[in-house]
Amino acid sequence: MEHLIHSRVKNIEISGIRRFFNMVANRPDLISLTIGQPDFPTPEHIKEAGKEAITDNFTTYTHNAGFLELRQAACDFILEKYGLYYDSDEVIVTVGASQALDITFRTILEEETEVILPGPVYPGYEPLIQLCGAKPVYVDTRSNGFRLSAELIAPYLNERTRCIVLPYPSNPTGVTLSEQELQKIAELVKGRPIWIVSDEIYSELVYNGEHHSIAKWLREQTIVINGLSKSHSMTGWRIGFVFAPSFVTKHMIKVHQYSVSCTSSVSQKAALAALTAGKNDAETMRSQYKERMEYAYHRLIKMGLEVEKPSGAFYLFPSIAAFGQSSFDFALDVVNKAGVALVPGSAFSEYGEGYVRLSYAYSLDTLKKGLDRLERYLKEKQ
Ligand SMILES: Cc1ncc(COP(=O)(O)O)c(C=O)c1O
Numbered sequence: 045m046e047h048l049i050h051s052r053v054k055n056i057e058i059s060g061i062r063r064f065f066n067m068v069a070n071r072p073d074l075i076s077l078t079i080g081q082p083d084f085p086t087p088e089h090i091k092e093a094g095k096e097a098i099t100d101n102f103t104t105y106t107h108n109a110g111f112l113e114l115r116q117a118a119c120d121f122i123l124e125k126y127g128l129y130y131d132s133d134e135v136i137v138t139v140g141a142s143q144a145l146d147i148t149f150r151t152i153l154e155e156e157t158e159v160i161l162p163g164p165v166y167p168g169y170e171p172l173i174q175l176c177g178a179k180p181v182y183v184d185t186r187s188n189g190f191r192l193s194a195e196l197i198a199p200y201l202n203e204r205t206r207c208i209v210l211p212y213p214s215n216p217t218g219v220t221l222s223e224q225e226l227q228k229i230a231e232l233v234k235g236r237p238i239w240i241v242s243d244e245i246y247s248e249l250v251y252n253g254e255h256h257s258i259a260k261w262l263r264e265q266t267i268v269i270n271g272l273s274k275s276h277s278m279t280g281w282r283i284g285f286v287f288a289p290s291f292v293t294k295h296m297i298k299v300h301q302y303s304v305s306c307t308s309s310v311s312q313k314a315a316l317a318a319l320t321a322g323k324n325d326a327e328t329m330r331s332q333y334k335e336r337m338e339y340a341y342h343r344l345i346k347m348g349l350e351v352e353k354p355s356g357a358f359y360l361f362p363s364i365a366a367f368g369q370s371s372f373d374f375a376l377d378v379v380n381k382a383g384v385a386l387v388p389g390s391a392f393s394e395y396g397e398g399y400v401r402l403s404y405a406y407s408l409d410t411l412k413k414g415l416d417r418l419e420r421y422l423k424e425k426q
Pocket of ligand 1: 080139140141142143166168211215243245271272273279283284
Protein backbone atom coordinates (compact mmCIF):
# COMPACT_ATOMS: atom_id res chain seq x y z
CA MET A 45 0.00 0.00 0.00
CA GLU A 46 2.96 2.36 0.38
CA HIS A 47 2.67 3.37 -3.27
CA LEU A 48 -0.59 5.06 -2.32
CA ILE A 49 1.15 7.54 -0.04
CA HIS A 50 1.01 11.01 -1.57
CA SER A 51 4.06 11.63 -3.74
CA ARG A 52 4.67 15.05 -2.19
CA VAL A 53 4.90 13.45 1.24
CA LYS A 54 7.14 10.66 -0.05
CA ASN A 55 9.42 13.22 -1.63
CA ILE A 56 10.13 15.22 1.52
CA GLU A 57 12.78 14.04 3.96
CA ILE A 58 13.40 14.15 7.71
CA SER A 59 15.48 17.27 8.49
CA GLY A 60 19.23 16.90 8.01
CA ILE A 61 19.80 18.22 11.55
CA ARG A 62 17.72 15.42 13.09
CA ARG A 63 19.21 12.81 10.77
CA PHE A 64 22.74 13.74 11.75
CA PHE A 65 21.86 13.97 15.43
CA ASN A 66 20.13 10.54 15.42
CA MET A 67 23.14 9.05 13.67
CA VAL A 68 25.70 10.22 16.20
CA ALA A 69 23.65 10.61 19.40
CA ASN A 70 24.56 7.23 20.91
CA ARG A 71 28.30 7.63 20.58
CA PRO A 72 29.80 7.51 24.11
CA ASP A 73 31.50 10.65 25.49
CA LEU A 74 30.25 12.83 22.67
CA ILE A 75 30.01 16.59 23.20
CA SER A 76 27.09 17.69 21.11
CA LEU A 77 26.92 21.31 19.98
CA THR A 78 24.08 20.60 17.60
CA ILE A 79 20.80 21.39 19.26
CA GLY A 80 18.79 24.52 18.54
CA GLN A 81 17.02 24.90 21.83
CA PRO A 82 17.80 26.91 24.97
CA ASP A 83 19.59 25.01 27.74
CA PHE A 84 17.87 27.03 30.49
CA PRO A 85 14.81 25.71 32.30
CA THR A 86 11.50 27.51 31.67
CA PRO A 87 11.34 30.34 34.25
CA GLU A 88 9.73 29.21 37.51
CA HIS A 89 6.78 31.64 37.44
CA ILE A 90 5.78 30.40 33.98
CA LYS A 91 5.83 26.79 35.16
CA GLU A 92 3.69 27.81 38.15
CA ALA A 93 1.14 29.43 35.82
CA GLY A 94 0.94 26.16 33.88
CA LYS A 95 0.41 24.17 37.10
CA GLU A 96 -2.28 26.61 38.25
CA ALA A 97 -4.09 26.22 34.93
CA ILE A 98 -4.36 22.49 35.58
CA THR A 99 -5.46 22.96 39.22
CA ASP A 100 -8.07 25.51 38.12
CA ASN A 101 -9.40 23.15 35.45
CA PHE A 102 -8.39 25.49 32.67
CA THR A 103 -8.21 22.35 30.58
CA THR A 104 -10.88 22.74 27.94
CA TYR A 105 -10.85 24.07 24.37
CA THR A 106 -10.27 27.81 24.11
CA HIS A 107 -11.19 30.24 21.35
CA ASN A 108 -9.60 28.83 18.17
CA ALA A 109 -7.20 31.75 17.96
CA GLY A 110 -6.26 31.50 21.67
CA PHE A 111 -8.03 33.08 24.64
CA LEU A 112 -8.53 36.81 24.32
CA GLU A 113 -6.36 37.93 27.25
CA LEU A 114 -3.40 36.03 25.79
CA ARG A 115 -3.91 37.44 22.31
CA GLN A 116 -4.10 40.94 23.75
CA ALA A 117 -0.92 40.29 25.78
CA ALA A 118 0.85 39.10 22.62
CA CYS A 119 -0.19 42.32 20.82
CA ASP A 120 0.94 44.46 23.77
CA PHE A 121 4.27 42.63 23.84
CA ILE A 122 5.19 43.25 20.21
CA LEU A 123 3.93 46.82 20.35
CA GLU A 124 6.13 47.59 23.33
CA LYS A 125 9.16 45.66 22.10
CA TYR A 126 9.14 46.25 18.34
CA GLY A 127 6.62 49.04 17.71
CA LEU A 128 4.25 46.72 15.79
CA TYR A 129 0.55 47.45 16.11
CA TYR A 130 -1.90 44.53 15.82
CA ASP A 131 -5.45 44.06 17.15
CA SER A 132 -6.45 40.96 19.07
CA ASP A 133 -8.23 39.63 15.94
CA GLU A 134 -4.96 39.94 14.02
CA VAL A 135 -3.07 37.30 16.00
CA ILE A 136 -3.46 33.53 16.18
CA VAL A 137 -1.80 31.48 18.94
CA THR A 138 -0.28 28.42 17.29
CA VAL A 139 1.44 25.14 18.18
CA GLY A 140 4.93 26.63 18.09
CA ALA A 141 6.29 28.77 15.27
CA SER A 142 6.33 25.56 13.21
CA GLN A 143 2.54 25.37 12.99
CA ALA A 144 2.35 29.13 12.41
CA LEU A 145 4.53 28.56 9.32
CA ASP A 146 2.40 25.62 8.19
CA ILE A 147 -0.91 27.50 8.33
CA THR A 148 0.69 30.56 6.78
CA PHE A 149 1.97 28.74 3.72
CA ARG A 150 -1.25 26.75 3.36
CA THR A 151 -3.24 29.98 3.46
CA ILE A 152 -1.22 31.90 0.87
CA LEU A 153 0.45 29.45 -1.52
CA GLU A 154 -1.21 28.25 -4.71
CA GLU A 155 0.31 25.35 -6.67
CA GLU A 156 3.20 26.33 -8.95
CA THR A 157 3.80 29.64 -7.17
CA GLU A 158 7.35 30.48 -6.07
CA VAL A 159 8.74 31.28 -2.65
CA ILE A 160 12.06 33.08 -2.34
CA LEU A 161 14.32 31.85 0.44
CA PRO A 162 17.80 32.99 1.44
CA GLY A 163 20.37 30.19 1.19
CA PRO A 164 21.60 28.87 3.59
CA VAL A 165 18.40 28.70 5.66
CA TYR A 166 16.49 26.87 8.40
CA PRO A 167 15.30 23.57 6.88
CA GLY A 168 11.72 23.88 8.15
CA TYR A 169 10.40 25.98 5.25
CA GLU A 170 11.15 23.98 2.11
CA PRO A 171 9.04 20.87 2.94
CA LEU A 172 6.01 22.97 3.95
CA ILE A 173 6.27 24.93 0.70
CA GLN A 174 6.58 21.72 -1.32
CA LEU A 175 3.58 20.17 0.45
CA CYS A 176 1.56 23.11 -0.91
CA GLY A 177 2.74 22.26 -4.43
CA ALA A 178 4.72 25.51 -4.53
CA LYS A 179 8.39 25.89 -5.40
CA PRO A 180 11.22 27.07 -3.15
CA VAL A 181 13.61 29.38 -5.01
CA TYR A 182 16.92 29.90 -3.23
CA VAL A 183 18.89 33.12 -3.41
CA ASP A 184 22.58 32.66 -2.65
CA THR A 185 23.43 35.04 0.21
CA ARG A 186 27.01 33.86 0.82
CA SER A 187 28.63 36.81 -0.91
CA ASN A 188 26.56 39.23 1.17
CA GLY A 189 27.41 37.93 4.65
CA PHE A 190 24.35 35.61 4.50
CA ARG A 191 22.00 38.61 4.32
CA LEU A 192 19.17 38.71 1.81
CA SER A 193 18.93 42.15 0.17
CA ALA A 194 16.70 44.00 -2.29
CA GLU A 195 19.51 43.77 -4.89
CA LEU A 196 19.78 40.00 -4.47
CA ILE A 197 16.01 39.47 -4.57
CA ALA A 198 15.19 41.67 -7.59
CA PRO A 199 16.44 39.31 -10.38
CA TYR A 200 14.30 36.46 -9.01
CA LEU A 201 10.98 38.30 -9.03
CA ASN A 202 8.50 37.17 -11.69
CA GLU A 203 4.75 36.66 -12.07
CA ARG A 204 4.91 33.36 -10.15
CA THR A 205 6.62 34.86 -7.07
CA ARG A 206 4.09 34.78 -4.24
CA CYS A 207 6.21 35.06 -1.14
CA ILE A 208 9.62 35.97 0.28
CA VAL A 209 10.76 34.41 3.54
CA LEU A 210 12.79 36.71 5.79
CA PRO A 211 14.16 34.57 8.63
CA TYR A 212 16.18 37.05 10.72
CA PRO A 213 17.93 36.74 13.15
CA SER A 214 18.99 33.69 11.21
CA ASN A 215 19.27 30.04 12.02
CA PRO A 216 21.94 28.83 11.05
CA THR A 217 24.09 31.94 10.46
CA GLY A 218 23.20 34.26 13.38
CA VAL A 219 23.08 37.34 11.14
CA THR A 220 20.29 39.94 11.15
CA LEU A 221 19.20 42.67 8.72
CA SER A 222 19.53 46.37 9.53
CA GLU A 223 16.61 48.83 9.42
CA GLN A 224 17.93 50.18 6.10
CA GLU A 225 18.21 46.72 4.55
CA LEU A 226 14.65 45.88 5.60
CA GLN A 227 13.33 49.21 4.33
CA LYS A 228 14.90 48.61 0.92
CA ILE A 229 13.25 45.18 0.66
CA ALA A 230 9.93 46.75 1.72
CA GLU A 231 10.29 49.38 -1.04
CA LEU A 232 11.03 46.70 -3.64
CA VAL A 233 8.01 44.57 -2.70
CA LYS A 234 5.46 47.27 -1.84
CA GLY A 235 2.40 47.15 -4.09
CA ARG A 236 3.38 43.87 -5.78
CA PRO A 237 1.22 40.74 -5.24
CA ILE A 238 3.86 39.25 -2.94
CA TRP A 239 3.78 38.33 0.75
CA ILE A 240 6.65 38.60 3.16
CA VAL A 241 6.75 35.82 5.73
CA SER A 242 8.94 37.24 8.46
CA ASP A 243 10.08 34.50 10.85
CA GLU A 244 11.16 36.44 13.94
CA ILE A 245 11.38 33.55 16.41
CA TYR A 246 14.82 34.81 17.58
CA SER A 247 13.71 38.47 17.95
CA GLU A 248 14.39 38.51 21.70
CA LEU A 249 17.93 37.20 21.15
CA VAL A 250 19.61 40.16 19.43
CA TYR A 251 23.04 41.18 20.73
CA ASN A 252 23.84 44.49 19.09
CA GLY A 253 21.00 46.96 19.22
CA GLU A 254 17.32 46.36 18.62
CA HIS A 255 15.30 43.91 16.62
CA HIS A 256 13.43 45.40 13.65
CA SER A 257 10.51 43.88 11.80
CA ILE A 258 9.78 44.59 8.15
CA ALA A 259 6.09 44.78 9.18
CA LYS A 260 6.84 48.34 10.35
CA TRP A 261 7.15 49.42 6.70
CA LEU A 262 5.07 46.76 4.94
CA ARG A 263 2.27 45.82 7.33
CA GLU A 264 -0.37 44.94 4.70
CA GLN A 265 1.87 42.43 2.92
CA THR A 266 3.65 40.95 5.90
CA ILE A 267 2.88 37.89 8.01
CA VAL A 268 4.95 37.91 11.19
CA ILE A 269 5.84 34.59 12.82
CA ASN A 270 7.04 34.55 16.41
CA GLY A 271 6.76 32.43 19.56
CA LEU A 272 8.08 31.65 23.00
CA SER A 273 10.28 28.63 22.25
CA LYS A 274 13.54 30.55 22.14
CA SER A 275 12.77 33.76 24.09
CA HIS A 276 11.37 32.03 27.18
CA SER A 277 12.98 28.62 26.86
CA MET A 278 9.61 27.00 26.21
CA THR A 279 10.23 24.67 23.26
CA GLY A 280 8.13 21.85 24.72
CA TRP A 281 5.16 24.04 25.59
CA ARG A 282 4.57 24.63 21.87
CA ILE A 283 3.51 28.27 21.77
CA GLY A 284 3.86 30.31 18.59
CA PHE A 285 2.12 33.35 17.17
CA VAL A 286 1.19 34.59 13.76
CA PHE A 287 0.43 38.31 13.34
CA ALA A 288 -1.17 39.57 10.14
CA PRO A 289 -3.86 42.01 8.98
CA SER A 290 -7.37 40.73 9.76
CA PHE A 291 -8.10 40.07 6.07
CA VAL A 292 -5.39 37.39 6.34
CA THR A 293 -6.12 35.98 9.81
CA LYS A 294 -9.83 35.58 9.07
CA HIS A 295 -8.85 32.99 6.43
CA MET A 296 -5.88 31.53 8.27
CA ILE A 297 -8.02 30.78 11.32
CA LYS A 298 -10.00 28.27 9.22
CA VAL A 299 -6.86 26.29 8.43
CA HIS A 300 -5.82 26.50 12.07
CA GLN A 301 -9.23 25.41 13.36
CA TYR A 302 -9.42 22.30 11.19
CA SER A 303 -5.80 21.49 11.96
CA VAL A 304 -5.65 21.73 15.78
CA SER A 305 -8.84 23.50 17.05
CA CYS A 306 -6.65 25.49 19.42
CA THR A 307 -3.28 25.39 21.16
CA SER A 308 -3.04 23.61 24.54
CA SER A 309 -5.02 25.63 27.11
CA VAL A 310 -2.43 24.90 29.82
CA SER A 311 0.40 26.16 27.62
CA GLN A 312 -1.64 29.23 26.80
CA LYS A 313 -1.89 30.13 30.50
CA ALA A 314 1.87 29.67 30.84
CA ALA A 315 2.32 31.89 27.77
CA LEU A 316 0.25 34.63 29.36
CA ALA A 317 2.62 34.66 32.35
CA ALA A 318 5.60 34.75 29.95
CA LEU A 319 4.26 37.76 28.05
CA THR A 320 3.18 39.76 31.12
CA ALA A 321 5.15 39.17 34.34
CA GLY A 322 7.90 37.54 32.27
CA LYS A 323 8.14 40.03 29.44
CA ASN A 324 11.81 40.67 30.26
CA ASP A 325 12.71 37.05 31.05
CA ALA A 326 14.90 36.83 27.96
CA GLU A 327 17.32 39.44 29.31
CA THR A 328 19.32 37.17 31.63
CA MET A 329 19.45 34.40 29.05
CA ARG A 330 20.45 36.87 26.34
CA SER A 331 23.40 38.19 28.32
CA GLN A 332 24.62 34.63 28.88
CA TYR A 333 24.24 33.74 25.21
CA LYS A 334 26.18 36.87 24.31
CA GLU A 335 29.03 35.90 26.63
CA ARG A 336 29.09 32.40 25.12
CA MET A 337 28.93 33.79 21.58
CA GLU A 338 31.92 36.09 22.21
CA TYR A 339 33.84 33.19 23.73
CA ALA A 340 33.07 30.68 20.97
CA TYR A 341 33.52 33.23 18.17
CA HIS A 342 37.00 34.19 19.35
CA ARG A 343 37.98 30.57 19.83
CA LEU A 344 36.96 29.77 16.22
CA ILE A 345 38.85 32.81 14.91
CA LYS A 346 41.93 31.72 16.84
CA MET A 347 41.66 28.30 15.20
CA GLY A 348 41.92 30.08 11.85
CA LEU A 349 38.32 29.47 10.80
CA GLU A 350 36.42 32.07 8.81
CA VAL A 351 33.15 32.96 10.52
CA GLU A 352 30.60 35.82 10.53
CA LYS A 353 30.17 37.40 13.94
CA PRO A 354 26.55 36.71 14.88
CA SER A 355 24.22 39.50 15.92
CA GLY A 356 21.40 37.24 17.09
CA ALA A 357 20.05 33.71 17.72
CA PHE A 358 22.52 31.17 19.19
CA TYR A 359 24.47 29.77 16.27
CA LEU A 360 27.87 30.19 14.63
CA PHE A 361 28.38 29.11 11.03
CA PRO A 362 32.11 28.77 10.31
CA SER A 363 33.45 27.88 6.89
CA ILE A 364 35.27 24.56 6.57
CA ALA A 365 35.81 24.95 2.81
CA ALA A 366 39.60 25.07 3.31
CA PHE A 367 39.63 21.39 4.29
CA GLY A 368 38.33 20.19 0.94
CA GLN A 369 35.75 17.84 2.43
CA SER A 370 31.96 17.93 2.19
CA SER A 371 30.36 19.37 5.31
CA PHE A 372 28.84 15.96 6.05
CA ASP A 373 32.19 14.13 5.83
CA PHE A 374 33.88 16.85 7.87
CA ALA A 375 31.21 16.72 10.61
CA LEU A 376 31.34 12.92 10.70
CA ASP A 377 35.14 12.98 10.97
CA VAL A 378 34.92 15.49 13.84
CA VAL A 379 32.49 13.17 15.63
CA ASN A 380 34.69 10.12 15.12
CA LYS A 381 38.11 11.67 15.76
CA ALA A 382 37.34 14.52 18.17
CA GLY A 383 34.10 13.43 19.86
CA VAL A 384 32.31 16.70 19.04
CA ALA A 385 29.08 16.94 17.08
CA LEU A 386 28.38 19.93 14.80
CA VAL A 387 25.63 20.08 12.18
CA PRO A 388 26.79 19.75 8.55
CA GLY A 389 25.98 22.97 6.68
CA SER A 390 24.35 20.98 3.88
CA ALA A 391 21.37 20.49 6.24
CA PHE A 392 20.57 24.15 5.48
CA SER A 393 20.27 23.79 1.69
CA GLU A 394 23.02 23.38 -0.89
CA TYR A 395 24.21 26.91 -0.01
CA GLY A 396 25.25 25.65 3.43
CA GLU A 397 27.75 23.24 1.85
CA GLY A 398 31.27 24.11 3.04
CA TYR A 399 30.11 25.21 6.51
CA VAL A 400 29.14 23.66 9.83
CA ARG A 401 26.69 24.98 12.43
CA LEU A 402 27.74 25.24 16.04
CA SER A 403 25.02 25.95 18.60
CA TYR A 404 26.11 27.84 21.71
CA ALA A 405 22.94 27.02 23.61
CA TYR A 406 25.24 25.07 25.93
CA SER A 407 27.06 25.98 29.15
CA LEU A 408 30.44 27.73 28.88
CA ASP A 409 31.99 24.62 30.38
CA THR A 410 30.55 22.36 27.65
CA LEU A 411 31.52 24.89 24.98
CA LYS A 412 35.08 25.04 26.28
CA LYS A 413 35.45 21.25 26.30
CA GLY A 414 33.94 20.96 22.81
CA LEU A 415 36.08 23.76 21.38
CA ASP A 416 39.25 22.34 23.00
CA ARG A 417 38.57 19.07 21.22
CA LEU A 418 37.85 20.81 17.92
CA GLU A 419 41.06 22.82 18.21
CA ARG A 420 43.15 19.69 18.82
CA TYR A 421 41.47 18.00 15.85
CA LEU A 422 42.20 20.92 13.53
CA LYS A 423 45.84 21.11 14.67
CA GLU A 424 46.32 17.45 13.85
CA LYS A 425 44.66 17.95 10.48
CA GLN A 426 47.20 20.57 9.40
C1 LIG B 1 14.11 29.87 12.27
C2 LIG B 1 13.18 28.98 13.02
N1 LIG B 1 11.87 29.08 12.80
C3 LIG B 1 11.00 28.29 13.46
C4 LIG B 1 11.41 27.35 14.37
C5 LIG B 1 10.38 26.48 15.05
O1 LIG B 1 10.07 26.98 16.32
P1 LIG B 1 9.03 26.28 17.28
O2 LIG B 1 9.79 25.37 18.20
O3 LIG B 1 8.38 27.39 18.04
O4 LIG B 1 8.06 25.53 16.45
C6 LIG B 1 12.77 27.20 14.63
C7 LIG B 1 13.27 26.17 15.56
O5 LIG B 1 14.41 25.83 15.63
C8 LIG B 1 13.69 28.05 13.94
O6 LIG B 1 15.01 27.96 14.14
